[in-house]
Amino acid sequence: MTLALTRDELAEYLHEVFPQIRDDFAIDDLSPERITMRLLTAERHLRPGGTVSGPSMFALADVAVYAMVLARIGKKALAVTTNCSLDFMRKPEAGRDLIAECRLLKLGRVLAVADVLMFSEGGTDPVARASMTYSIPPA
């Protein structure tokens, strides 16, 4: 198992295909079966009370799995999410980045599956869990 893209190549490609979320996410760490991504929490991601919104948590999990898949298969912008399940378990702490730890469970010819635990930075209890299936376009 080897990476098709380095962390820098991956970051650059994500910025290229999703320019509108350029300031939302950063890649903390990347290995062949794991990626750690960060939501750079800003006002636009919050609900009243200062907690990160559900859609922002979904977006973080989704981009983490997308990035993990691309890191392995290379630049294929057309990979699409087909299924997602999410458990929201605790309120994220106000004013903290949200950290997603993603592991790749399957990388098939047609489908990829990964799961994600999300933590408020510095916290030890997960605030949310996600699993995602991506459909990979034919070569």
Next chain:
Amino acid sequence: MTLALTRDELAEYLHEVFPQIRDDFAIDDLSPERITMRLLTAERHLRPGGTVSGPSMFALADVAVYAMVLARIGKKALAVTTNCSLDFMRKPEAGRDLIAECRLLKLGRVLAVADVLMFSEGGTDPVARASMTYSIPPA
């Protein structure tokens, strides 16, 4: 089964508790077990190519179920999503509002469950399916 809030009361309350999404959603229709909500699709909801983003679809399903639950139990801002599953089935059509048809399947003392089909306005094939569980705070 009767509604605790009329459509107008519900719309007003959603605007009050979620001022930041005031221009994103509208309630098309409300009955004791169904609600139809609309994503007022704008530039900020789109991905390259003009298709509605995954987080925006999640947000539409989530607000539809939240609104359905509040319409029945009254103004309890603290109801929170605990679980969500989503299937993304087709690409939404560019430049169209997204319509969510939500039905309430269970309204218990502690948990509420609803499902949602989402359509591009005027389309007949669902672009996505969601089911959501909300946890209801004790009275």
Next chain:
Amino acid sequence: MTLALTRDELAEYLHEVFPQIRDDFAIDDLSPERITMRLLTAERHLRPGGTVSGPSMFALADVAVYAMVLARIGKKALAVTTNCSLDFMRKPEAGRDLIAECRLLKLGRVLAVADVLMFSEGGTDPVARASMTYSIPPA
């Protein structure tokens, strides 16, 4: 949208490929986008107290979606479940068959998606909800 198999052809084929569940399920109704299947509830499907077990509910939803997909694409035993989400909402009534109402939401080249509501026979409130994705083998 037309059916590739009649109800009788479908029932016969299911018995042929899954002989071990021959006495567990029956097809009540079939149309191009819907199927109604029945769990012929017996002692082996029950938990203490007489309620249908979770695995039996999963099995009913799974076979309903499998049957729906085969009814449309014809005899392809190799279609496999790739994802399932289930909400268990009410306790099934003891001593009743369980009825699954399945609707086909997407039938693509590679993936099929359907959802299912399950009721105790004669009941009006769903006891469980399921959505399933099947992967369809290349022709």
Next chain:
Amino acid sequence: MTLALTRDELAEYLHEVFPQIRDDFAIDDLSPERITMRLLTAERHLRPGGTVSGPSMFALADVAVYAMVLARIGKKALAVTTNCSLDFMRKPEAGRDLIAECRLLKLGRVLAVADVLMFSEGGTDPVARASMTYSIPPA
């Protein structure tokens, strides 16, 4: 975090409340946040070709999470599954036990959430992934 039941007490209690699955499952390992359970694969769990059936995989994940929750909260037979999501990723190997590695992600007053990876004994790639929510009855 301490266990309310030892492995032996837990095994005994599961046999008592679910006598009909007594020969299906065994507890390999238990700690305050993890449990490893085993499906003692037998003819009745198989599909044609010798692979473990979907309902048997669901049952293994479900009993693992139930056992994990009971190990922490003590003998409360009434804890019930409210939600489950499953990804079936690879075909289990014929003639092998199936091993479930479960971790407890949240143990709240009302809801518990855990996830599970399932492996054919001796295998390194997960055959399935599950997440489960249990509702805990009031004390």
